[in-house]
Every structure is written in structure tokens, then in C-alpha cells.
Amino acid sequence: AKLLQRAGHFYFSRSMGVDIRERVRLMHALRTAYEEKELFVVYQPQIDLATRKPVGAEALLRWRTKDGTFIPPDRFIPIAEYSGLIIDIGERVMREACRELVRLRDMGYSEFTISINVSQVQFRHPRFLDTLRNVIAETGAPPSRIELEITESIAMEEPDVLIQLLCQVKQTGVSIAIDDFGTGFSSLSYLQRLQADRLKIDRSFVTEITGSSRGSSIAEMVIQLGRNLGLSVVAEGVEDERQASILATLGCPLAQGYLFARPMTVDQLTTWLKDNGA
Ligand code: C2E
Ligand code: CA
Numbered sequence: 001a002k003l004l005q006r007a008g009h010f011y012f013s014r015s016m017g018v019d020i021r022e023r024v025r026l027m028h029a030l031r032t033a034y035e036e037k038e039l040f041v042v043y044q045p046q047i048d049l050a051t052r053k054p055v056g057a058e059a060l061l062r063w064r065t066k067d068g069t070f071i072p073p074d075r076f077i078p079i080a081e082y083s084g085l086i087i088d089i090g091e092r093v094m095r096e097a098c099r100e101l102v103r104l105r106d107m108g109y110s111e112f113t114i115s116i117n118v119s120q121v122q123f124r125h126p127r128f129l130d131t132l133r134n135v136i137a138e139t140g141a142p143p144s145r146i147e148l149e150i151t152e153s154i155a156m157e158e159p160d161v162l163i164q165l166l167c168q169v170k171q172t173g174v175s176i177a178i179d180d181f182g183t184g185f186s187s188l189s190y191l192q193r194l195q196a197d198r199l200k201i202d203r204s205f206v207t208e209i210t211g212s213s214r215g216s217s218i219a220e221m222v223i224q225l226g227r228n229l230g231l232s233v234v235a236e237g238v239e240d241e242r243q244a245s246i247l248a249t250l251g252c253p254l255a256q257g258y259l260f261a262r263p264m265t266v267d268q269l270t271t272w273l274k275d276n277g278a
């Protein structure tokens with residue numbers, strides 16, 4: 001089911017086919033939401049597992065409607081992709097995240113990184129590279145502190161086109177993380193060609209590590225793969241201390257999850273960073 005969900009709007013339109021009116025309603029509501037600033041970005045800290053200090057944060061989109069209801073990104077992002085609105089929304093997220101990065105740098109968090117999710121539709125749009133360069137130039141954000149998260153499923157289609165695009169993206173100085181790594185089927189040689197800097201272990205594999213089959217866990221394989229290829233690794237969705245300590249023992253450098261911090265607004269992040277000694 002997870003794979004289907006992630007495969008994007010094709011499956012979305014099929015599975016939601018019966019509910020086309022609801023989809024159209026959401027599509028209109030999303031356009032209004034975009035115009036009226038009901039969309040905003042929250043940040044979830046990423047932690048160095050050895051020192052337990054924050055090293056960066058992932059930008060995550062939120063939609064709060066006027067009546068105060070939260071609509072989860074898993075529900076509205078497929079619609080944003082399907083309608084093309086993700087191009088504008090994604091650009092806004094990128095700009096906001098870069099502004100936040102500059103703000104944090106000016107507060108003295110000069111090493112802090114921001115990770116930005118990039119949808120497949122956005123990434124493949126002909127203007128993506130220009131948009132990225134413009135946002136960096138306008139905000140003055142340090143490219144070396146920006147990371148773009150793309151999913152493994154993006155990474156599998158039209159490898160040659162993608163690899164060329166990734167090359168150009170990397171020339172701007174930003175780094176690339178493969179999100180939800182392990183849920184797709186990309187080959188190892190292909191992974192090397194992608195020139196990714198970081199792998200993100202999907203939450204489903206983190207949940208698994210406290211189970212009985214931990215000796216052969218996928219999380220452990222990804223951590224070793226990262227080490228062998230010289231890539232950084234982040235475990236996502238770490239919810240309890242047992243998971244954190246197993247990951248640390250396995251040599252996983254970074255983690256993110258409710259155990260450390262939930263996604264938070266910019267103001268909350270500032271306070272949280274002060275309290276947690278970045
Ligand atoms: P993702 O990129 O895999 O993001 C991780 C999700 O796990 C986030 O859900 C985060 O809030 C949640 N999470 C973090 N720690 C924990 C934990 O310890 N336990 C549990 N159960 N969950 C945890 P969220 O914010 O609902 O986002 C869902 C998905 O929506 C994201 O999955 C990403 O694919 C997409 N998304 C969110 N923001 C954006 C965006 O700005 N652009 C694009 N293209 N996609 C986005
Ligand atoms: Ca992500």
C-alpha cells in the first residue's frame with residue numbers, strides 16, 4: 001500500500017476514482033489555501049546520534065484550513081502534483097526554508113542544514129534548476145547547507161535524464177538525499193551513479209529493528225551500504241530509546257523522529273535549538 005501511495009497520482013486517481021468530487025473540491029480548496037497562506041512549513045530536527053546534538057532540520061509542509069482543520073500532506077500533495085500546483089507550492093517551501101536557513105545562520109548556527117522535500121513532478125519540471133538557482137541567489141542561503149530529498153521511486157525512472165539533471169543540481173552546491181531508501185528497487189551500481197550524499201532509512205525499517213529478525217535488518221544493510229559508499233545516513237521515524245541505541249550501535253550517524261522532536265514552527269525551532277544546545 002505504501003508503494004502504491006508513493007507511486008503518485010496515477011494510483012491516486014485510480015484509487016480515488018469513485019470520489020472524484022472530493023478530489024476536485026480539495027483541488028480548488030488547495031489553490032485558495034495557497035493564495036491565502038493556509039500552507040506553512042514546519043521543521044523537524046535531525047540529530048547526531050553520537051552527541052545527541054541537532055545538526056539540521058527537515059522542512060515539512062502543513063495545511064491548516066480556516067476552520068482550523070489540518071489536512072495531512074499525504075492527502076494533499078498527490079492533489080498538488082496532479083493539478084500542477086506543486087510547482088508553485090514547492091517553490092514557496094524552498095524559498096521559505098532557505099530564508100529560515102539564513103536566519104539560523106545569522107543566529108550563529110552556521111553548520112545547521114535544512115532538508116527540503118522535492119516531488120517528482122517538481123524535480124522534472126523544466127524550470128526546476130532555474131528556480132533553485134534563483135532562490136539561492138535571492139535568499140543568500142549557503143548551498144552547502146541545503147539538502148534536497150528525492151524519493152527512491154523518482155530515482156528509478158529514466159535514469160540517464162535523471163543523472164544528468166542531478167549532476168547540474170549538484171553543481172549549485174546543494175546536496176542530495178535519497179528519501180525512504182529501501183522501499184524501491186534501485187540497484188547498487190545505479191545508486192552510485194546518482195551521486196547522492198545521503199540515504200534516509202524509511203521509518204518502516206526503523207520500526208523493524210526492535211523485532212526478532214534484527215540480525216538481517218534492512219536498516220543495518222543501509223547503514224553498512226552508506227559506510228561502504230561513503231554516504232551519510234539518517235534514520236527517520238525514531239520513536240523510542242531502544243531504536244535510537246540500536247541504531248547508534250549499528251553505526252548510524254544521524255536520526256530524526258518523535259523521540260527527539262516533532263516537526264515545529266520556526267519560532268518553536270529557535271527556542272528548541274537554544275534548549276538543546278545546537
Ligand atoms: P517524508 O518525507 O517521509 O517525511 C517524514 C514523515 O514522517 C513526516 O510526515 C513526519 O512528520 C513524520 N515523522 C517524523 N518523525 C516521526 C516519528 O517518530 N513517528 C512517526 N509516526 N512519524 C514521524 P508528514 O509531515 O505528515 O509528511 C508526510 C509526507 O508528505 C512526507 O514524508 C513527504 O513525502 C510529504 N511532504 C511533506 N512536506 C512536503 C513538501 O514540502 N514537499 C513535498 N514534495 N512533499 C512533502
Ligand atoms: Ca522527506
Ligand code: CA
Pocket residue numbers: 179180200202236
Ligand atoms: Ca522519508
Ligand code: CA
Pocket residue numbers: 180202203236
Ligand atoms: Ca517515510
